[in-house]
Amino acid sequence: MARRSDHTREELKELILTSASKIIEKEGFSALTARKIAADIGYTPGTLYNVFQSMDGLTLVLNGITLEKLLPVLANSKDSNKDKAPEEIMKAMARTYRDFAINNRERWLMMFKHEISDEAEIPEWFRGKIALLFQPLEDVLKNHFSFKTDAERQIAARSLWASIHGIYFLHETGKLPLLDGKDVCENMTDALIDNCVKGLR
Amino acid sequence: MARRSDHTREELKELILTSASKIIEKEGFSALTARKIAADIGYTPGTLYNVFQSMDGLTLVLNGITLEKLLPVLANSKDSNKDKAPEEIMKAMARTYRDFAINNRERWLMMFKHEISDEAEIPEWFRGKIALLFQPLEDVLKNHFSFKTDAERQIAARSLWASIHGIYFLHETGKLPLLDGKDVCENMTDALIDNCVKGLR
DNA sequence: ACATTAATTAAACACTGTTCAATTATTAGT
DNA sequence: ACTAATAATTGAACAGTGTTTAATTAATGT
Known part of the structure; x- marks a missing residue:
């Protein structure tokens, strides 16, 4: 389990956006999934929904x-x-x-x-x-x-x-x-x- | 089970296209799914794949x-x-x-x-x-x-x-x-x- | 040290497209 | 007419999807 003090809310947001950008640029918009981002940044999909609405x-x-x-x-x-x-x-x-x-x-x-x-x-x-x-x-x-x-x-x-x-x-x-x-x-x-x-x- | 002589291959194609058009016009492209078309015309998704490649x-x-x-x-x-x-x-x-x-x-x-x-x-x-x-x-x-x-x-x-x-x-x-x-x-x-x-x- | 608070997760739900073995209906041959 | 071959149809499964939520775990305040 990722420790909740590993990243601040802001850092987490940045992590997600950076990872998402990477995925989009490499594989296109259609390859952008919640699970893929989560796996990439070492969290689970649910965490994305704490930072972004959807x-x-x-x-x-x-x-x-x-x-x-x-x-x-x-x-x-x-x-x-x-x-x-x-x-x-x-x-x-x-x-x-x-x-x-x-x-x-x-x-x-x-x-x-x-x-x-x-x-x-x-x-x-x-x-x-x-x-x-x-x-x-x-x-x-x-x-x-x-x-x-x-x-x-x-x-x-x-x-x-x-x-x-x-x-x-x-x-x-x-x-x-x-x-x-x-x-x-x-x-x-x-x-x-x-x-x-x-x-x- | 729909009897295979209910519709010719051509009729089936027409049925699918008509049903798909109806769904698109009513609910938009994003609502167009294989299962929805199949249910609408009284067949199962697999049949769509006999008529269309994908x-x-x-x-x-x-x-x-x-x-x-x-x-x-x-x-x-x-x-x-x-x-x-x-x-x-x-x-x-x-x-x-x-x-x-x-x-x-x-x-x-x-x-x-x-x-x-x-x-x-x-x-x-x-x-x-x-x-x-x-x-x-x-x-x-x-x-x-x-x-x-x-x-x-x-x-x-x-x-x-x-x-x-x-x-x-x-x-x-x-x-x-x-x-x-x-x-x-x-x-x-x-x-x-x-x-x-x-x-x- | 303990109770509270908050982040994180795992699991579940309802979907998706697609494949394929098994079933069923039709046709062809005898 | 009965059987064998053929082809349409299906149901179940697979590997995904976004999203929700209860349970767990970590950090904090007292």
Whole structure:
């Protein structure tokens, strides 16, 4: 029996999240089970339920961490290209997002596979993290284009983002046949961004 | 014991698919289990495995049917708007796709939740059905715009499609916060299409 | 040292997909 | 018509899953 003073509640939480991340990255989201995590950290499944409400709750926290990893990467991509034309900044950001998706494939896929069970609402803290993610792109739009209202700019940012994501996601899940070429996706998103910028001017 | 002459192999297949569709539409993809289908049609789980290779195989067939339902709906939307400007035809098609997604929500979501296990390839017959889906949009592009190569037109069609899908999908799965307004999605896709058409001219 | 408190566990429950030997129904052959 | 071969169907089992809870064990306060 693991001694209860081996780890504080916080350490335990960290252990679980680290182990879970390891499993996801090695074997994918579908291999993430309570018993596997427990065995890995030297506890039993029940202990997980002392720290997290459910596997669903744990998944949500893990997805939150993924969002937190992505945010600075995107912001940094924006900043290190800030002297270029807006369409070039956005193209660089799109590539950054794609690279993140490829380098963190399983974590990235997990965010879209996971569905909160029983129609439970996505909690506010998580919606907040998603909203933050649009900020870098919104900043670019704010710096280079004019919008009648904030809402319109937010819509433009989300629209462009969802489009780019849509292309990468369908491509990565094998649902865009005939587009196996490596650069095709880049061409698609580049064209999309160019059109979008033309439309905004 | 169900008598083996109660239903031919074909009838049995039909029974299973009908029952599965019913369960999906009522309770969602996650409620679709072998035992539930079997109980519903008066057989035992094992019989399902005589007709389908696995639950995964059954899911793939069901997704194929969904694609087959969607194709004529889209083609019809194109045809009944053929005298309008290309951007209006495409907007109508986008709305048709959205309506299909809403009216067949669980079936639609299922196509993107399902992941073929064990890195097995998506079979050719399924890839073919996906490819067919892009045909109506490709036709519109062919009738109203000129492309250097067929490949370029295919890429344009897939790119626009994936973008529109990306917007609807993220919206419907609650991953586009701050965009709860009913018409916002329409505005987003309309703007996207207008920009795309501007870019193509 | 003892009583209290709290973490940890083992076991159970109700599920899942899947396999396979045994059973049962149908067909073919005599 | 009766039997032998064949094929559909089943029930039981296996190895999993998330989750709950009573019992156990460890740490703490007195």
